[in-house]
Amino acid sequence: MAKRKRIGMEVALAAAEAVGMCNVDVAAVYPITPQSHIAEHLSDLVADGKTDTEYVTVESEHTSMSVCIGASATGARAYTATCAQGLMLMHELLPIASAMRCPIVMSVANRPVNAPLNILSDHSDIMPQRDSGWIVIFSENGQEVVDLTLMAYRIAEDKDVMLPVIICIDGFILTHMVEPMEFPDQKEIDKFLPDYKPYATLHPDKPLTMGAFAMPDFFPQMMKAKDMALLNSKKTIVKVWDEWEKKFGRRYRPVETYRTEGAEVILVTMGSMSETAELGVDELRDKGVSVGLVKIRLWRPFPSDELKAAVKGARILAVMDRAISPGTGGGPVFTDVKAVFYGEDSRPIIVNYVMGLGGIDVTVGDFVKMGEKAAKAKKEEYEFYGVMG
């Protein structure tokens, strides 16, 4: 493997650089904080002729996804990026994109959802989209953003998948950091990611009807097909990640582990907080607390088996949710993690800390405190960590 130069760059710009390497045919991006640096930098790349992309400066996020679906239907590789209110506005179209099997890639600069308005960071924008049928992948640092973006179209366009992909990049905490990263050469990417060869396209040479309506004689079959496709996509996701490891040396798994060997308590995280949590685990281990960390990278399809294997033997799981699922008694990750263990004979005690809402810092010290608290847990419980009242 060639030794590559690492360069310092803002992560949002790096995301745009990675998109620029993917020979994207159509990009339709509407600006929203903290995604806007992606929108801006991608337009720079187009303006300088560094990527041959039709950049449609749309009038809303609803239109950005509509343009992506229309373009994808013609056989074009389509890209967009958004977050928060923009993602909510686009929500209507997400299940359509996946049901119509449009391999669109979208970067989401995770930000809270109003009200109150807050432009910083948490996962409450992606959570309402979790049943939209998209593949959803979380990144924890800039290098991962670059790698996961470059791999996204390979996964999306695979004939066994044909589904859209979201790459989650925590707003500000990740998008606006300057980090050291390395990029593969364009030639290597061209080889890794050839032109999109669509299965079916809108063209008069072979007229097709797309997006027909279906009554109960066909509708349930279509929903089943979509669910099967998403569940089945995990195989391809892992296959592409394995290929990446062979070519570029960096390994990606649906669930990542850190110091879980023999751990009694395991913290479960997603996104950028995971690196902070690692330091918390180190500190707890130094203190003699038997703690490990499991990071969920692949949010949809949910990696149930991988998660079960990763926490095997642990007595307590502490799930860190950067969002709340109102009215369910916890956060959305908590709910999914609990469901994984329902059928098991022996189940860990699962506790839930809803934290980091609205961009509030979650420090190493916070993870130490949560880890210590979790270690004493006697039963399932959830709390808004550090919130008074």
Added chain:
Amino acid sequence: MSIVENFDLYAPRLIDKGEHFSVGHTGCAGCGEALATRLVLKGLGKDTIVSNATGCLEIISSRYPTTAWEIPWIHVAFENAAAVAAGVEAGLKALRRKGRIPDRDVKSVSMAGDGGTADIGLQALSGAMERGHDMIHVCFDNEAYMNTGIQRSSQTPFGAWSTTSPPGEVSFGQRTWKKNIPEIIVAHNVAYVATANPSYPLDLIRKVEKARKLKGPSYIHCLSVCPTGWRMDSSLTIKVGRLALETGIFPLYEVENGKYRITVDMPKPLRPVEDYLKLQGRFRHLRPDKIEEIQARVNLEHKKLMNKVEQLQSWSEL
């Protein structure tokens, strides 16, 4: 009008014999929209991709696994037909440039009803027109939300009954006048805007052909008589469509680079609006004072249009 009277004689020579919208769709008897779609597609030809909004047209033509479309067609949602067509256009442009599809002029066309154009779809349409995509938007205006059961839209005429503008003890029906969408599109500096009506098939096809040849966005606002929603005899679709013109209620005109032109002459004087209203159950409840109010408004709108026709020059002459 003579050419329309001799339609059977001339039509085969003047109109594309190909059918791109086929029989077997499930439109109501006398559906003006289905007829208009068939004629629009004759004007467009086979090198066309249609992006269709949710609504009557989509529902009557695309029940899986059947289709009435013999050209490529896509439906995504209600409010975004123009945005999807913009995406189709952008996709074709990129793929053609990169040599991945044949180097041929394929037109992206969005089709939507009055709701999908003037109400919920107006933002997407405005964006697509403003950005200058090489596309046509066709609005089939049947003057209410027919697919969901005849609810009022911003295109429902003043005084008309609809299921959400019912006349009652304290109501005379729809309280507002039609929003002028062609004018709104002209204000986007779109090079070609026209009204159309399938009761005048040659005029309709000629306008579509004109829009088809243009590079850039264009807009066609097509009246679609709806016997079901207008509460009228389904055998009268063509007649009611003609009366819409003869009373001045729905004039046929085009706006080329800002220059207005009447394309089908209206009688002088215009026929009274009552001739049009009395054939439709949606106006049955109207009292004479309301009919007078409609007549006065139609007279004013006619004068406003004729004033534009007489006064406004083409942008290229300014």
